[in-house]
Amino acid sequence: xxxxxxxTAALGALMLQDAPSFAQGFRIGPGGVEVDDGxxxxxxxxxxxxxxxxxxxxxxxxNKDLYAEEGQGNCRRYRRTCG
Numbered sequence: 001x002x003x004x005x006x007x008t009a010a011l012g013a014l015m016l017q018d019a020p021s022f023a024q025g026f027r028i029g030p031g032g033v034e035v036d037d038g039x040x041x042x043x044x045x046x047x048x049x050x051x052x053x054x055x056x057x058x059x060x061x062x063n064k065d066l067y068a069e070e071g072q073g074n075c076r077r078y079r080r081t082c083g
Contacts, residue, residue, distance in 0.1 A: 053081070053082075054078065054081065054082035057074055057077055057078035057081065057082060058078055058082070060072070060074040060078075061074045061075040061078045
């Protein structure tokens with residue numbers, strides 16, 4: 001009887017292992033609480049933020065005399081960060 005219970009429990013565990021999981025990730029940080037549902041929105045948002053940052057750094061580097069930011073290190077930061 002014990003063997004049957006052990007085998008049944010083992011089979012049940014194996015069957016439950018293949019069940020789909022609905023796990024979500026969440027993060028609490030400076031931007032607030034964020035729930036990651038696995039659809040990739042975060043990567044797109046981070047990519048847009050990175051492009052915007054590079055665009056702003058390039059603008060600051062090219063127009064440093066216009067913005068009166070001589071010696072702020074924007075060109076060096078642009079080359080190091082954005083390649």
